[in-house]
Amino acid sequence: MPPQNSVKTDIAALIDRHDLTALKKYLEPWLPMDLAPLIADLPVEELAALFRCGSRELDATIFTYMPLEAQKKLLKVLTQEQAAALLNALPPDDRTAFLNELPLDVAMQMLGMLTPDERQVAQSLLAYPDHSVGRMMTLDYVAVRPEWTVREALDYIREHGYDRETLNMVYVVDEGGHLIDDVRVRRFLVSPLDRPVRGLLDGNFTWLSPTDDREKALGLFRKFDRVALPVVDENKKIIGILTVDDMLDVAEEEATEDIQKLGGTEALDEPYITIALHRMVKKRASWLVVLFLGEMFTATAMGHFDVEIQKAAVLANFMPLVISSGGNSGSQASTLVIRAMALGEFRLNEWWRVMRRELGVGTALGVILGAVGFLRIALWSAFSDVYGPHWALIGATVGVSLVGIVLWGSLMGSMLPLLIKKCGFDPATSSAPFIATLVDVTGLIIYFSVAVLILRGTLL
Amino acid sequence: MPPQNSVKTDIAALIDRHDLTALKKYLEPWLPMDLAPLIADLPVEELAALFRCGSRELDATIFTYMPLEAQKKLLKVLTQEQAAALLNALPPDDRTAFLNELPLDVAMQMLGMLTPDERQVAQSLLAYPDHSVGRMMTLDYVAVRPEWTVREALDYIREHGYDRETLNMVYVVDEGGHLIDDVRVRRFLVSPLDRPVRGLLDGNFTWLSPTDDREKALGLFRKFDRVALPVVDENKKIIGILTVDDMLDVAEEEATEDIQKLGGTEALDEPYITIALHRMVKKRASWLVVLFLGEMFTATAMGHFDVEIQKAAVLANFMPLVISSGGNSGSQASTLVIRAMALGEFRLNEWWRVMRRELGVGTALGVILGAVGFLRIALWSAFSDVYGPHWALIGATVGVSLVGIVLWGSLMGSMLPLLIKKCGFDPATSSAPFIATLVDVTGLIIYFSVAVLILRGTLL
Numbered sequence: 001m002p003p004q005n006s007v008k009t010d011i012a013a014l015i016d017r018h019d020l021t022a023l024k025k026y027l028e029p030w031l032p033m034d035l036a037p038l039i040a041d042l043p044v045e046e047l048a049a050l051f052r053c054g055s056r057e058l059d060a061t062i063f064t065y066m067p068l069e070a071q072k073k074l075l076k077v078l079t080q081e082q083a084a085a086l087l088n089a090l091p092p093d094d095r096t097a098f099l100n101e102l103p104l105d106v107a108m109q110m111l112g113m114l115t116p117d118e119r120q121v122a123q124s125l126l127a128y129p130d131h132s133v134g135r136m137m138t139l140d141y142v143a144v145r146p147e148w149t150v151r152e153a154l155d156y157i158r159e160h161g162y163d164r165e166t167l168n169m170v171y172v173v174d175e176g177g178h179l180i181d182d183v184r185v186r187r188f189l190v191s192p193l194d195r196p197v198r199g200l201l202d203g204n205f206t207w208l209s210p211t212d213d214r215e216k217a218l219g220l221f222r223k224f225d226r227v228a229l230p231v232v233d234e235n236k237k238i239i240g241i242l243t244v245d246d247m248l249d250v251a252e253e254e255a256t257e258d259i260q261k262l263g264g265t266e267a268l269d270e271p272y273i274t275i276a277l278h279r280m281v282k283k284r285a286s287w288l289v290v291l292f293l294g295e296m297f298t299a300t301a302m303g304h305f306d307v308e309i310q311k312a313a314v315l316a317n318f319m320p321l322v323i324s325s326g327g328n329s330g331s332q333a334s335t336l337v338i339r340a341m342a343l344g345e346f347r348l349n350e351w352w353r354v355m356r357r358e359l360g361v362g363t364a365l366g367v368i369l370g371a372v373g374f375l376r377i378a379l380w381s382a383f384s385d386v387y388g389p390h391w392a393l394i395g396a397t398v399g400v401s402l403v404g405i406v407l408w409g410s411l412m413g414s415m416l417p418l419l420i421k422k423c424g425f426d427p428a429t430s431s432a433p434f435i436a437t438l439v440d441v442t443g444l445i446i447y448f449s450v451a452v453l454i455l456r457g458t459l460l
Numbered sequence: 461m462p463p464q465n466s467v468k469t470d471i472a473a474l475i476d477r478h479d480l481t482a483l484k485k486y487l488e489p490w491l492p493m494d495l496a497p498l499i500a501d502l503p504v505e506e507l508a509a510l511f512r513c514g515s516r517e518l519d520a521t522i523f524t525y526m527p528l529e530a531q532k533k534l535l536k537v538l539t540q541e542q543a544a545a546l547l548n549a550l551p552p553d554d555r556t557a558f559l560n561e562l563p564l565d566v567a568m569q570m571l572g573m574l575t576p577d578e579r580q581v582a583q584s585l586l587a588y589p590d591h592s593v594g595r596m597m598t599l600d601y602v603a604v605r606p607e608w609t610v611r612e613a614l615d616y617i618r619e620h621g622y623d624r625e626t627l628n629m630v631y632v633v634d635e636g637g638h639l640i641d642d643v644r645v646r647r648f649l650v651s652p653l654d655r656p657v658r659g660l661l662d663g664n665f666t667w668l669s670p671t672d673d674r675e676k677a678l679g680l681f682r683k684f685d686r687v688a689l690p691v692v693d694e695n696k697k698i699i700g701i702l703t704v705d706d707m708l709d710v711a712e713e714e715a716t717e718d719i720q721k722l723g724g725t726e727a728l729d730e731p732y733i734t735i736a737l738h739r740m741v742k743k744r745a746s747w748l749v750v751l752f753l754g755e756m757f758t759a760t761a762m763g764h765f766d767v768e769i770q771k772a773a774v775l776a777n778f779m780p781l782v783i784s785s786g787g788n789s790g791s792q793a794s795t796l797v798i799r800a801m802a803l804g805e806f807r808l809n810e811w812w813r814v815m816r817r818e819l820g821v822g823t824a825l826g827v828i829l830g831a832v833g834f835l836r837i838a839l840w841s842a843f844s845d846v847y848g849p850h851w852a853l854i855g856a857t858v859g860v861s862l863v864g865i866v867l868w869g870s871l872m873g874s875m876l877p878l879l880i881k882k883c884g885f886d887p888a889t890s891s892a893p894f895i896a897t898l899v900d901v902t903g904l905i906i907y908f909s910v911a912v913l914i915l916r917g918t919l920l
Contacts, residue, residue: 031664031666033683033684154649157646158649158651167646167650168645168646184627185627185646186627186628189614189617189627190618190627191618218708221705221708222708223493224493225705227687227704244704244705244708245685245686245687245704248678248682248704248707248711249682251708251711251712251715252711255715255718256799256803258715258719259718259722259798260795262719262795263722263791263792263795263892264792264795264892265795265796271803271805272796272797272805272817273800273813274805277817277820277821277824280817281821281825281828284789284821285824285825285828287788287792288785288788288789288825288828288829289828289829291785291788292785292833293832295780295781295784295785296781296836298777299777299778299781302776302777303777306773306774306777309769309773310773313766313769313770316762316769317759317762317763319776319780320762320779320783320900320904321752321758321759323780324896325751325752325755328724328747328748328751328893328897329744331724331891331892332723332747332748332893334723335725336725339716339719339732340732343712345731345733346733357733357737357740361737361741361744365741365748368741369748369749369752372752372753373752376756431892432722432723432724432791432893433787433788433896436784436787436788436893436896437784437788444780
């Protein structure tokens with residue numbers, strides 16, 4: 001494969017020379033998915049020239065692999081007729097995904113370019129809610145009748161199957177189009193030709209509704225190990241199929257959303273590296289300000305302990321250490337619990353199983369950190385006088401409050417996502433920074449209360 | 461579907477009565493993936509009885525859907541002969557996955573139970589490294605020759621294809637078994653029967669090596685939208701295929717690992733709800749202690765500002781607020797950058813693009829939080845005397861240091877994952893808690909330095 005820059009130069013030169021035959025020959029060995037990102041960077045006029053010279057099918061395939069921005073740019077410079085040809089040649093589900101990203105008026109204009117048949121297809125797909133199965137399904141599938149023989153079914157597939165996006169599953173329907181079963185195409189290939197299709201059915205199938213959420217579809221694909229699942233309407237009539245290759249993208253997008261929320265920001269919904277800066281600031285600022293307002297209570301809480309801080313500034317020194325440990329253990333607990341919930345490891349009414357685990361783990365972690373904290377202070381005091389004669393009491397304050405705060409952080413971090421889910425919100429909202437902020441405020445109160453208890457009569 | 465508990469009772473009752481015919485009839489309408497989790501909870505003796513009564517193929521299918529612990533339990537109570545039959549009936553890739561989870565001596569014992577053919581298959585799959593393509597591939601695929609006609613190929617498939625795990629792709633090889641192309645089985649179905657297979661080739665194919673990492677495989681599946689990819693040895697000879705249904709599991713596992721690391725814990729590698737508590741403590745304690753040791757520098761840093769704190773305890777009050785904002789903005793930046801890297805949005809040598817973005821966003825976020833912080837202090841001072849006559853200077857200290865700390869947090873959070881990756885480690889290691897800890901220490905120094913600059917001559 002030649003280096004990318006020379007490819008771009010070569011293509012540009014061929015376009016300049018209007019040498020379409022040479023251009024076609026040059027492009028032939030390239031795979032659409034490799035070519036698409038390369039040519040996406042071309043000046044828009046050259047891009048348009050390139051699309052004008054290719055065959056319509058090649059164009060449409062490359063187009064589906066191009067980034068959204070390049071797709072928009074290209075459609076703007078093509079003539080009305082060229083754009084219409086391209087749009088009509090796109091697979092229905094890719095077209096829905098593309099139209100979905102456009103402003104409404106532009107999308108309507110594009111819809112107008114479609115042939116009446118394709119327009120009806122596009123409109124019906126666009127009518128389903130965002131992130132629904134209906135938006136992602138394709139209308140190309142093969143359906144056969146149970147009373148046909150395998151030979152008749154194969155003949156039918158040979159005649160009608162060519163343009164189908166996927167032919168891995170064949171759907172068996174009754175005369176009203178109601179789904180009876182799905183059969184792997186391999187079953188047709190390895191069955192005697194005179195056997196009736198009915199003999200291939202095993203009754204082992206499942207289906208989706210077009211209004212189902214894509215997360216539900218993802219779960220079904222995981223469970224059923226299928227390459228495609230049928231979509232049926234309320235009367236069990238088959239209306240389309242969903243293919244597994246779209247599911248890999250869904251799994252990726254859902255994971256991205258969860259990860260971004262867990263990092264304490266709204267889901268970006270576009271790539272980090274290309275999102276406009278003002279949109280990124282907006283997505284990040286809202287949570288940051290909420291956390292900031294929450295963290296303000298630390299200032300209020302500490303205001304109540306000004307006397308103690310002035311008497312023993314050493315208490316202030318250990319404060320960030322102690323409260324951040326609570327935040328860290330809380331982050332761990334919330335992240336683990338949120339992911340376990342997303343994977344369906346337990347049900348909401350089993351919250352006590354989670355609590356029991358965190359009680360045990362939180363106590364163990366608290367004792368470990370408390371011991372490390374006490375040892376640190378003891379060690380420093382053995383070689384210097386930095387903590388004065390009462391170092392053991394200071395060490396005890398740090399150690400005991402760490403046990404309490406780490407346990408508290410683990411419990412908050414694990415229970416809050418469950419509570420948020422119970423209230424009908426996305427548990428990923430209780431992100432690491434969110435938990436850390438909550439535990440900071442309460443951790444301060446635990447720390448200074450322990451200090452007052454242990455140090456009264458000596459330092460305080 | 462009857463409620464789960466009554467199903468378990470029903471099955472147990474039928475087993476007790478040794479009524480195998482009724483039991484088989486009762487189980488018939490169930491799908492293996494629904495039945496597996498239900499029966500996994502049965503007492504182990506009943507489970508064994510259940511497996512003894514079923515057909516071997518049904519057993520093996522249900523077995524692949526059962527949780528690992530139940531699989532192990534079951535194999536222990538089956539007779540040598542029954543266990544051997546079950547193991548031999550498993551699909552090769554599922555068997556590899558299962559053996560892989562066992563202690564070495566048990567795995568070797570199981571290998572000994574296999575027929576010579578199946579043993580060779582299992583040994584060759586187990587020889588590949590963990591998380592490699594070789595461990596996940598299946599050896600069942602259909603290969604045809606380019607000089608055959610479509611009819612000959614279909615006849616061959618009909619005769620030899622039945623047991624293949626996937627027949628969605630057909631592989632075209634030369635006489636030495638070297639891969640020439642892969643063809644969707646639908647192309648065979650819709651092509652004239654007397655056409656040579658050679659006429660179906662488009663040269664559009666890719667392949668994996670058995671030693672490739674599964675993340676690379678995931679990337680190729682995303683790019684190529686295939687339901688299966690061929691695996692070839694160093695001479696381009698086809699040795700197996702990888703199917704997309706395994707990729708959904710890989711995508712899920714990889715996301716889980718990343719999410720757990722981002723939450724500041726080692727990847728658990730087993731479900732949160734069932735992992736032994738001492739193992740969970742171990743996975744969480746190590747990072748917690750590392751973070752704790754890092755955070756200790758806050759105590760050291762603050763020791764240098766004891767004089768300032770004693771003069772103006774109000775400074776200590778705002779400290780958690782100010783430094784936690786740096787941690788939060790750092791968490792946001794690191795999470796976004798780590799995910800963008802995982803998705804391949806930019807290359808490592810484009811770090812300046814990331815830095816430029818974070819310079820802009822970090823400054824904007826810092827100014828927003830700084831303004832909120834100043835306003836909060838101004839507002840409180842308007843209605844009370846809590847911050848004394850120098851409230852404006854205190855507000856300025858908080859506001860200015862917030863700009864610096866939030867910008868600093870954003871830069872650290874975005875650059876550190878790149879640095880870690882550059883050093884050859886997993887960037888997800890620079891988790892939200894890790895960044896927060898780093899920014900806490902440096903944030904303190906920024907905060908008190910700004911305070912000394914602004915408040916010298918008044919409060920300090």
